[in-house]
Amino acid sequence: MAKKRKVGNLLALAVLGYLMRQPAHPYELSRTLREHGDDRSIKFNHGSLYMVFQQLTTAGFVTELETSRDGQRPERTVYRLTDEGRTELDDWLRELVEEPEFEYPQFVSALSLIAALPPSAAVELLRRRLDHLAVLRTEQQHLLDKATSDGVLELFLVEEEFRLARLDADTAFVRGLIDKILDPDGWGRSWAEFHGEAPPR
């Protein structure tokens, strides 16, 4: 089971990853991460970045390299990776690839309470979800096509392919669920009765 990391925020992982190449200051990284679309893979907002740098500093994974000023803009502090930082990155990354983490998707919470809705409503909502999923799927596919035609190597798009795979799986699941609810010989019937409804169709 996943070690307790001194810095647990995944944003820190991305930071370490970038500092691997060259030293940088937080704002610059903010820019880069956003441009490179990493904010799709890692939850990220401006404020947290400074926090993460501070955490990484006290953990000894990065150190202040220099503090420079450009004109009269605020001073900026440039950080570089330490050896411990390099080790941490490697170790952490390996762990994340090897060990599936137990997570709590919102949809799971919703499903665990879905019995509270009448089945007719549930079916309706699930159908809408299918529509949303279809839209997301299309967008995701376009994003991938665009990136590929821009010459981005597939190696740098695996996470986007994963997302696509999950969209497909989720879609299939929702379809199956709707079918089960509508199955006249299935449990949709008693569910409907409990809510005082006619069997859903």
Place this chain on the structure above:
Amino acid sequence: MAKKRKVGNLLALAVLGYLMRQPAHPYELSRTLREHGDDRSIKFNHGSLYMVFQQLTTAGFVTELETSRDGQRPERTVYRLTDEGRTELDDWLRELVEEPEFEYPQFVSALSLIAALPPSAAVELLRRRLDHLAVLRTEQQHLLDKATSDGVLELFLVEEEFRLARLDADTAFVRGLIDKILDPDGWGRSWAEFHGEAPPR
């Protein structure tokens, strides 16, 4: 896009769900949620529960019903759902079923940096991930079988079935990824070269 809720913690959703049936005090709910296995669907720890009750109170979704004492045990406060609480539950639940939420699974973060590992290591780690996934899959299946044979209705197990579906999808994805890396005509080759390795096998 998902409204901003006065109380955003999904634990609150579960609380509202339970209070729908009868009033309760936090500790009791803590017990119930755990026994009912809801801690698999919703991230949950003892401390947060009291926080959530407080938030729900200030949001007006629950109110203090009475405050009772049993022997010399600490006093306990019993809460009940308000009408606003009932509405919120319904609205929130519907939203969660209808709208897929953008989320940040750890594996996505890992994949977005996987290029930093040499492909031979990546393949090895991904294979181990497959093993872990297989174990989880088995456990998940047992859990479902057990519950079913205990007479739990399928309606109350959809979230566990969803989990299973995701495990299958993730497994398929990882298999596919390994294959692609190992494909002698694919991009595994240049990746290996970049890391100064022989093509992975």
Place this chain on the structure above:
DNA sequence: GGGGTCATGTAATAGGTTACATGATTCT
């Protein structure tokens, strides 16, 4: 009758998000 663990909750701390600040540059 001393050592766990149950029952119930509060307090301290750490983590993350939002809001604010301020000069520089660019746009209209």
Place this chain on the structure above:
DNA sequence: AGAATCATGTAACCTATTACATGACCCC
């Protein structure tokens, strides 16, 4: 020249997790 946006960071706030507290009951 005033408005918007960029560049850079700090501070305030809110949320969540961990630790602590304390009497009751239960086990051996």
